[in-house]
Amino acid sequence: MSLLTTSLNSGSNGNSYFIGNDTEAVLVDVGISCREVEKRMARLKLPVSHLKAIFVSHEHTDHISGVEVLSRKYRLPVYITPSTLRNSHLQLEADLIRPFIADYPVIIGKLSVTAFKKFHDASEPHSFVIEGNGVRIGVFTDIGVPCEQVIYYFKQCHAAFLETNYDEEMLEKGKYPHYLKMRIRSNQGHLSNTQALVLFVKHKPDFMSHLFLSHLSRENNSPHLVQELFLKHAGDTAIIVASRYTETAVHTIRIQQHNTNPFAMKRGTLQLSLF
Numbered sequence: 001m002s003l004l005t006t007s008l009n010s011g012s013n014g015n016s017y018f019i020g021n022d023t024e025a026v027l028v029d030v031g032i033s034c035r036e037v038e039k040r041m042a043r044l045k046l047p048v049s050h051l052k053a054i055f056v057s058h059e060h061t062d063h064i065s066g067v068e069v070l071s072r073k074y075r076l077p078v079y080i081t082p083s084t085l086r087n088s089h090l091q092l093e094a095d096l097i098r099p100f101i102a103d104y105p106v107i108i109g110k111l112s113v114t115a116f117k118k119f120h121d122a123s124e125p126h127s128f129v130i131e132g133n134g135v136r137i138g139v140f141t142d143i144g145v146p147c148e149q150v151i152y153y154f155k156q157c158h159a160a161f162l163e164t165n166y167d168e169e170m171l172e173k174g175k176y177p178h179y180l181k182m183r184i185r186s187n188q189g190h191l192s193n194t195q196a197l198v199l200f201v202k203h204k205p206d207f208m209s210h211l212f213l214s215h216l217s218r219e220n221n222s223p224h225l226v227q228e229l230f231l232k233h234a235g236d237t238a239i240i241v242a243s244r245y246t247e248t249a250v251h252t253i254r255i256q257q258h259n260t261n262p263f264a265m266k267r268g269t270l271q272l273s274l275f
Contacts, residue, residue, distance in 0.1 A: 011244025058122035059088035119144035159210035165190035166220035
């Protein structure tokens with residue numbers, strides 16, 4: 001009863017997250033080139049042939065720059081909302097475009113992928129929870145504020161990629177112009193280390209075995225700083241920093257037999273409007 005996961009890259013220079021089982025997998029976002037996806041998966045001994053679909057969270061370049069080539073080369077369907085597709089200007093093959101609806105699962109073989117709305121400065125941003133073999137892994141990045149949807153799904157995850165974009169003091173004292181600092185801090189921007197830590201401490205389920213600190217700013221954060229911050233509160237949860245320069249190791253996420261998950265994903269029942 002397990003799923004495999006890795007961050008192929010995480011940061012403003014490109015984001016891509018792999019979640020799957022022994023024979024099939026999906027990518028959440030492809031913000032690095034097709035060639036880099038191939039190289040990094042090869043180093044991890046993950047066959048590209050296992051990829052069955054790409055899910056796109058929003059239209060920002062660091063999440064979509066490799067989508068067209070990877071989809072075309074391997075005939076991978078791309079799950080994307082009409083608004084995100086329109087604003088992304090992606091030139092996808094028509095027969096590979098798949099829409100999705102928030103809070104309704106998409107079945108990819110033995111995997112189930114559920115999208116949910118979030119706050120971010122994009123046309124129709126979503127995050128995702130991938131479920132298989134009884135295990136749930138969430139991708140919670142590019143989030144302005146931990147809203148009700150984020151909390152609801154975070155509480156159900158055995159592992160999560162959680163945005164820890166910036167340290168508040170580093171951002172304040174850094175070289176970014178005032179308008180950019182305000183955008184990052186806004187409810188449509190990114191999660192700070194402190195915001196992410198509060199979400200983790202207050203809402204982490206007892207069965208969460210891995211937390212991947214993700215989408216760190218190069219200028220306004222420090223991998224060592226944020227890892228140390230979370231380790232103080234981690235308990236039995238492994239804390240891994242997802243790099244902006246290379247892939248992480250492949251991690252096997254299992255259901256801990258001594259922990260019983262009291263949550264059940266209620267298919268298509270959570271319909272909360274953000275917009």
